[in-house]
Amino acid sequence: xxxxxxxxxxxxxxxxxxxxxxxxxxxxxxxxxxxxxxxxxxxxxxxxxxxxxxxxxxxxxxxxxxxxxxxxxxxxxxxxxxxxxxxx
Amino acid sequence: xxxxxxxxxxxxxxxxxxxxxxxxxxxxxxxxxxxxxxxxxxxxxxxxxxxxxxxxxxxxxxxxxxxxxxxxxxxxxxxxxxxxxxxxxxxxxxxxxxxxxxxxxxxxxxxxxxxxxxxxxxxxxxxxxxxxxxxxxxxxxxxxxxxxxxxxxxxxxxxxxxxxxxxxxxxxxxxxxxxxxxxxxxxxxxxxxxxxxxxxxxxxxxxxxxxxxxxxxxxxxxxxxxxxxxxxxxxxxxxxxxxxxxxxxxxxxxxxxxxxxxxxxxxxxxxxxxxxxxxxxxxxxxxxxxxxxxxxxxxxxxxxxxxxxxxxxxxxxxxxxxxxxxxxxxxxxxxxxxxxxxxxxxxxxxxxxxxxxxxxxxxxxxxxxxxxxxxxxxxxxxxxxxxxxxxxxxxxxxxxxxxxxxxxxxxxxxxxxxxxxxxxxxxxxxxxxxxxxxxxxxxxxxxxxxxxxxxxxxxxxxxxx
Numbered sequence: 379x380x381x382x383x384x385x386x387x388x389x390x391x392x393x394x395x396x397x398x399x400x401x402x403x404x405x406x407x408x409x410x411x412x413x414x415x416x417x418x419x420x421x422x423x424x425x426x427x428x429x430x431x432x433x434x435x436x437x438x439x440x441x442x443x444x445x446x447x448x449x450x451x452x453x454x455x456x457x458x459x460x461x462x463x464x465x466x
Numbered sequence: 467x468x469x470x471x472x473x474x475x476x477x478x479x480x481x482x483x484x485x486x487x488x489x490x491x492x493x494x495x496x497x498x499x500x501x502x503x504x505x506x507x508x509x510x511x512x513x514x515x516x517x518x519x520x521x522x523x524x525x526x527x528x529x530x531x532x533x534x535x536x537x538x539x540x541x542x543x544x545x546x547x548x549x550x551x552x553x554x555x556x557x558x559x560x561x562x563x564x565x566x567x568x569x570x571x572x573x574x575x576x577x578x579x580x581x582x583x584x585x586x587x588x589x590x591x592x593x594x595x596x597x598x599x600x601x602x603x604x605x606x607x608x609x610x611x612x613x614x615x616x617x618x619x620x621x622x623x624x625x626x627x628x629x630x631x632x633x634x635x636x637x638x639x640x641x642x643x644x645x646x647x648x649x650x651x652x653x654x655x656x657x658x659x660x661x662x663x664x665x666x667x668x669x670x671x672x673x674x675x676x677x678x679x680x681x682x683x684x685x686x687x688x689x690x691x692x693x694x695x696x697x698x699x700x701x702x703x704x705x706x707x708x709x710x711x712x713x714x715x716x717x718x719x720x721x722x723x724x725x726x727x728x729x730x731x732x733x734x735x736x737x738x739x740x741x742x743x744x745x746x747x748x749x750x751x752x753x754x755x756x757x758x759x760x761x762x763x764x765x766x767x768x769x770x771x772x773x774x775x776x777x778x779x780x781x782x783x784x785x786x787x788x789x790x791x792x793x794x795x796x797x798x799x800x801x802x803x804x805x806x807x808x809x810x811x812x813x814x815x816x817x818x819x820x821x822x823x824x825x826x827x828x829x830x831x832x833x834x835x836x837x838x839x840x841x842x843x844x845x846x847x848x849x850x851x852x853x854x855x856x857x858x859x860x861x862x863x864x865x866x867x868x869x870x871x872x873x874x875x876x877x878x879x880x881x882x883x884x885x886x887x888x889x890x891x892x893x894x895x896x897x898x899x900x901x902x903x904x905x906x907x908x909x910x911x912x913x914x915x916x917x918x919x920x921x922x923x924x925x926x927x928x929x930x931x
Contacts, residue, residue, distance in 0.1 A: 396724065396767060397840055401867075412769050414712035418780040423867040425780060425841070427768040429720035429727050432712050447716065451723055455844050455868050456851070 396428045398450040399458035402435070405465055409436035423458050426450055433461045442466040486620040489668070489699050490677045495707045500665030501636045501675050503560065503647045503773040511556035512645050515785040516930070517775060518558045520646070521759040522567025523827070524688070524752035525794035526897040529566030531590050531906045532794040535913025536878060537574060538582065542914070545930040554930070560765075560773070562649040562662075562758040564751040566897075567792065568687040569630070572680050575648035576634050589630060590906045594899035597629075598622055617695035619685055627681035636663070636683075637676040647773070649761055651751035652686040655696050659733045660754040661746070662761055663687075666772050670737035671746065672702040686748040692815065696747040703740035710738065713770035727768070756827045759791055763834040779869050786872045788926060789834070792913065793879040795827065797893030831877060838873045845870065874926045878916045888912075 402410045404420045411417065411434045418424045420435070434445040441463040453459050498504070508514050522533035540555035563571035569589060574581045601607055601621045610616045627633060639648060650663040661667060663683040668675040686697035717724075717731025736743060751758070765775045766787070778784045802809045809817075848868050855864050883889040892912055895905055917923050 395840070396726075396837065397844070412777070413716055415769070415772065415774075415777060416781065417769050417777045418782075422780070422782075425776060425869075427724065427727060427770070427776075429724040430716040431769070432716055449719070449723055455848060458867075 398426050398428050399453045399455045400424045400426055400431075400433070400450055400461055401458045402433055402461045402463070404435055404441060404463045408441075410434075411436065423455055435463055440466050486616050486698070487623075487679060487682060489671070489673045489675075491700075491702045492669075492672050492674050492705075495669065495672070495705065495709065497666075497669060497709070497711075497772070500668070501640050501647075502665050503645075505640060505643070506645045506647055507643060509644065510550055511552045512559065513557065514778070514783050516557050516788070517778065517784045517786070518554070518560075518788040519762045519775075519790070520558055520561045521757055521762055521789070521791045522561065522563040522571050523757045523791070523793045523795065524565030524567060524750065524897075525796065526566040526688075527590060527594070527899050527901045527906070528796070528895045528897060528909060529564075529792075529794035530569045531901070531909035532878070532913045533563070533567045533570040533792045534581070534585060534590065535910035536790065536792045536917055537570065538910060539914035539917045541582065543927060545927065554927070558646045560649060560762065561646045562651060562761045563687065564651050564756055564758040565688040565690070566794070566899075567758060568650045568684045568751070569626075571648050572650060572684045573630055575639050575642075575646065576631065576680060578642075586906070590901075591903045592629075592900075594625075594629075596900060598625060598899070601625055619689050619695045619697050622689075622694060623679070623682045623685035623697070626684055627679060631679065631681040631684070634680050635676060636665075636678050636680065639680065640676060649758075650680075650683040650687045651755060651758055651761065652683075652689070652697070652748040653751055653753040654733070655747040655749045656743070657733055657736065658754060659730075660751070660760050661686075661748055664773070669708075670734055671699060672705040672708055672740070673700065687751045689748065690750045691753065694750075696749050699746045699748065701737060701740040701743050701746050703744065705740075708738075710735075711771075717770065727770070730764070730770070755830065756795075757791055757793055757830055759789075759827075759830050759834060762789060763830060763837070766834070767837045779871055782869050784871065786874065786926075786929070788874040789876065790917070790923075791831065791877045791879075793827070793831075793877060794909075795879060795881075796895060796897065797880070797890070835875060838875055841871065842873060844868060872929070874922050876917070876920050876922045876926075878913055878920070880912070882916055883912060 401423050402420050408420045409416050410420055410424065412426060412431050428451050430447060430449045432445050432447045435441050446461050448459065448461060450459050520536065523529050537555065540558065541553055543554040545552060545554055561571045573585055602618055607621060652661045654661045663675065665675045682697060689696055714731045714734045717727045718735065720728045765771065765773055767776060768774060769777050775787065802813060845868050848866065852864050852866065880889055880892040883892060892908065895901060
């Protein structure tokens, strides 16, 4: 029986820039949840910490996918990461 | 034989008498209930647009008096923002505290204005150190101290309870239903990480903070290594309805992209392993953050956690953010360098326990300033670009995409006292729970004067009037 050891890469360097910018889009205005809590509205630039975040919209759940979980990095306020939801 | 029977009958009583308070298990999991900022409402005196955070550092009575002086000055500062006359003190939303600063924070949280009537005589000018030593030396307490479930820190908590906190629990803090949220910080001894007394943190232990005495939180926050023993909390394993906060799940993905977030998520996840960690031992908060600034800094720069200020920024709920750090850091003691003979065990121990705290504190202040600068610069760049665009294309309506926030980052420390002899005197005050009344008065006055003279504070007061 073999054991599979998964190597977790860790460069050990300290992140220099931690603030990132995201804009969440949908066909109509909705509240945006980041990691489970309301964090703003669609169409606005939201500031998040660098890293992985789970985005979803407020009810009704007539959008797809149910949530998106990108790693947000390398953005600027003028060039935010776009997280898009579509009508289900 | 009779004596033996007596011993058998009374031994459990000694153990019972020597049992420290135990935090209770949650009846059911509810991430909306309990002591959280969201449950302390804003009102006509405390607006959401102006968000004020105070951090009170450690440093025994020196820190308690210095932070008390800051509170006094805020109470003396009138503002008329929004058409309502009030004091800047009424606008304080969060007080995050460590060790000595936790006495002032906890007392103000429970009793509000009363702090200006009796805290001075009740605590600041009392020889608390002597009273604690008496309790340890009192033979009446020895059987209890002989119990494995009762230690010096429990005696200290009892004393703080009798003297200041009068059996009040977090339920009483919650019942006040008004800000500020008092965030008392301790250190998780096994992980060396910050542990705060909020329901959000206690959720991870599946424990109810409401029943927990404020005196014990303050005792944990000020449990100086070696002198005082740790405070122990139960971490409850059976938690069928517990739901892990999503930021822990996502944060654990960030080992490469954001190692600090990964570390915080790892620490939070570790409490869920209650089988391996059924007890959590807490020491002085100064070991992980001697300024009480780590929590507010994280809240400002991350959307993680329920009390995130960044989330309020994104929701355009806040317009002005004020962070006042009351840092009672003493001066460097170079007396040992006058002698060829190396310092003894106590001297080495003092350095080993305090030097890392001070270095870490400096890093915390710098990191917070850098991140605030980052946000301010981004907004300034946007403003400049929009100005240029409006000049070139006056007919086009260019939207502002970033939230507009004014930051007021203010630090009070003895290093900022201009008078050299006064600065030396303040920096030479020891970390203890007994100072001379004249020194207490000087500390209070220094905090008030420094705050009043701070350019950023003056700018804030002008903007609010």
